[in-house]
Amino acid sequence: MNQEDKRIIGAYETGNEGPLMFISAGIHGNEPSGVTALKKVFEILEKERPEISGKAIGVYGNRTALEKGVRYIDEDLNRTWTEKNVASQEKNTNEKREMFEIIEILKTHSDSRNTKRYFLDCHTTSSDSPPYISVQEVGDNDAWAHRFPVNIIRGFSDIVFGCIDRYLSRIGLTGFVFEGGQHESKDAIIYHEAMIWLVLVEACGLDLKKLSQIPKAVEKLSVQKENQKTFEIIYRQTLDDDDQFEMQPGYENFQSIEKGEFLATQNGEKILSTWDAFIFMPLYQSQGNDGFFVVEEVNK
Structure with a gap:
């Protein structure tokens, strides 16, 4: 073959x-x-x-x-x-x-x-x-x-x-x-x-x-x-290869988040939301260089 x-x-x-x-x-x-x-x-x-x-x-x-x-x-x-x-x-x-x-x-x-x-x-x-x-x-x-x-x-x-x-x-x-x-x-x-x-x-x-x-x-x-809704990315939480990252459990794509919400831990530091928006692609696997994204809804 x-x-x-x-x-x-x-x-x-x-x-x-x-x-x-x-x-x-x-x-x-x-x-x-x-x-x-x-x-x-x-x-x-x-x-x-x-x-x-x-x-x-x-x-x-x-x-x-x-x-x-x-x-x-x-x-x-x-x-x-x-x-x-x-x-x-x-x-x-x-x-x-x-x-x-x-x-x-x-x-x-x-x-x-x-x-x-x-x-x-x-x-x-x-x-x-x-x-x-x-x-x-x-x-x-x-x-x-x-x-x-x-x-x-x-x-x-x-x-x-x-x-x-x-x-x-x-x-x-x-x-x-x-x-x-x-x-x-x-x-x-x-x-x-x-x-x-x-x-x-x-x-x-x-x-x-x-x-x-x-x-x-x-x-x-x-x-x-x-x-159907249309969203645009407004923030990306990037990771280096040696970063220790842990997403808070239970997040799903397009789930709403609020300012001050505890989202994840990176290298021992808490990451708190600064947005009233939506979570996108929260990382729940060992491989990957993106911890999560934040998106907002837009008109078509």
């Missing part, structure tokens, strides 16, 4: 001109839900052969880390996609090698018949969380993200450098990161499956009614549209 065969979860097309829908999962090796969902979707597509425009392809992210069930091997794969790293062509860590394999797959499967190129990057969180989209405000990314039925976070990739979505946006793809929920949550697999179906509908013109049955996952995700 060659490297491309090992990297690709599934590829599907029915011979019609149209866009490329590029879907990655498992960029962090302790986040396998998107991989499981992609396998299920491609299995159904291959079995039932519904018409689509263009081509859909799903790829493994950090394949080595996925096999070991850890976030990364040498460095965070979702921090390696900087202009400097890509230009250098250096493959001196596992994650850089994995990055260049993904880039090569994208190049191989992009061609002149693509009317547009889209991406979806599937993730999960260490804390409990409703599903949400993280989008960089580049090109038509934000307008595209608002076509889907979940909360939207703007600005993550503008302050956390080296993320895959920033790289893909920079080279002209339209898309976003989708966070399906907590790492071990069964709902995360369901939400990832639903989002994959929905991007195929929006990007590739898939008619779900042509399937033997409309996936139940789609309904479970779609009902959230009426409560």
Whole structure:
């Protein structure tokens, strides 16, 4: 089996001109839900052969880390996609090698018949969380993200450098990161499956009614549209590699916080909130360089 065969979860097309829908999962090796969902979707597509425009392809992210069930091997794969790293062509860590394999797959499967190129990057969180989209405000990314039925976070990739979505946006793809929920949550697999179906509908013109049955996952995700909110990041609690950090227990994404609230301990010092806002991505795992973020709700 060659490297491309090992990297690709599934590829599907029915011979019609149209866009490329590029879907990655498992960029962090302790986040396998998107991989499981992609396998299920491609299995159904291959079995039932519904018409689509263009081509859909799903790829493994950090394949080595996925096999070991850890976030990364040498460095965070979702921090390696900087202009400097890509230009250098250096493959001196596992994650850089994995990055260049993904880039090569994208190049191989992009061609002149693509009317547009889209991406979806599937993730999960260490804390409990409703599903949400993280989008960089580049090109038509934000307008595209608002076509889907979940909360939207703007600005993550503008302050956390080296993320895959920033790289893909920079080279002209339209898309976003989708966070399906907590790492071990069964709902995360369901939400990832639903989002994959929905991007195929929006990007590739898939008619779900042509399937033997409309996936139940789609309904479970779609009902959230009426409560959709848009947030922007106003603060990031950064961590150095040798910092001792402990988040106060029980925080969930988008949970409200008040000024003076005890949020976490870093190197023995209490961190108190200076905001009446919302907590975002509180860290409840051993690996990571972001303790938490603070976000506020904005108008679309």
